[in-house]
Amino acid sequence: MPQKTQSLPPLEWIRVFEASARLGSFTAAANELGLTQAAVSQRIKNLELHLGAQLFSRQARGVILSTQGQAWLPHVQAALAELLHSAANLFEQPRRKISIAASSSVIELWIVPRLGDIASRLPHVQLSFETIQNLPDYERLEVDFEIRFGAGNWPGREAIQLFTEELTPLASPSLLGTGANWQDQPRIATSGPRLGWRDWSNAAAEPPGPTPLLRFDTFAQSLRAAEAGAGVLLGSLALCTGAIAAGRLKRLTDRTLHMEAGYWISWARSHPAFAEQRDLVDCLARP
Incomplete structure (x- = not known):
């Protein structure tokens, strides 16, 4: 039987x-x-x-x-x-609108340079952005994707890493034109989760440099100040690619400070996938 x-x-x-x-x-x-x-x-x-x-x-x-x-x-x-x-x-019918929450710096320095690629692959999609400042801000939003800083292991969420954080001193050629040692130049600090100048000095076994006289609450603001020659920035290589390639900033050493945490594009596991999701994630995860 x-x-x-x-x-x-x-x-x-x-x-x-x-x-x-x-x-x-x-x-x-x-x-x-x-x-x-x-x-x-x-x-x-x-x-x-x-x-x-x-x-x-x-x-x-x-x-x-x-x-x-x-x-x-x-x-x-x-x-x-x-x-x-x-x-x-x-x-599923094609999605006509996709919403993304991210910090203003990530939107400006990571997403905006990739908008042309996104538009060519998803010409019918309208992108809507929500700017967040702190992790609790995500709780009040209803968006399709969130770009978060951390280890990528948030409960109930899928996540794909966009980039790891590697930090290195950067400065404008106009600041370096004075001929002085860059380690004696004014320094720029950024509030937030990234490692800072004290961490750089400890990792390099160097004496602490001058206390930063400029501190900004977004990385994009710190970047603009460095481009203007206001001081040396401990910059994210991933977010400063454009400024370095254009010659607005110059690397001051080959040494980098690596962070375990990075930036991830994340979405709720309970939300159904949709056809445009893979193309969007591929565009944003492109180096």
Whole structure:
């Protein structure tokens, strides 16, 4: 006699399992999926009965995946991702508008130089940008993509790295024309998550240089000040490519200060993929 095949559980139960496992909470999964906590709990119970296995260990402050649940989760996530991707490619209408949140410096220095490439590959798409200053600002936005600084491991989000941060001293040729040692020149500082001049001195085993007399809250402002000859900038090589190529800034040493963190383009894992997503990400991830 032919062996009886096991029937698949309803897709809705599987979606509830994935959200609960990813978020570590039936309540959080209910909020994400628009269900009640009781409905989530019932679907998980039905799924466990269908599979004949316990998927979660219920705790006072949430739920923890069982060994069998941990083993099944990556297969579930891969299958759901493939369903979303194939549906977007086959059935979804072209996206006419895509929104991106990023810092003003990343928009100006990384995205704007790539707009021509984006327009040639996605001529029908209108791009809308939201400027953010701090990480909590992302929580108030509803955008398709966010460009974030960090390690790329935000809960519930996919991320592809755009560039790593390598910092090096840069200055305008007009400032260097004085003939003085660049290490004695005025320095420019930028507020934010990047390493600064003290980190540079420590890494190079050098005595601290002059205290920066100019400090800006965006990297783009610091860059413009350096181009104007106001001082030496500890600059991001990725964001200063244009200024260096045009001769507005000059590298002062071959040494660089490498940061583990970098910039990533990120989107919510729960949002379905769409056909234009890959082209946009490819354009923005281009060196």
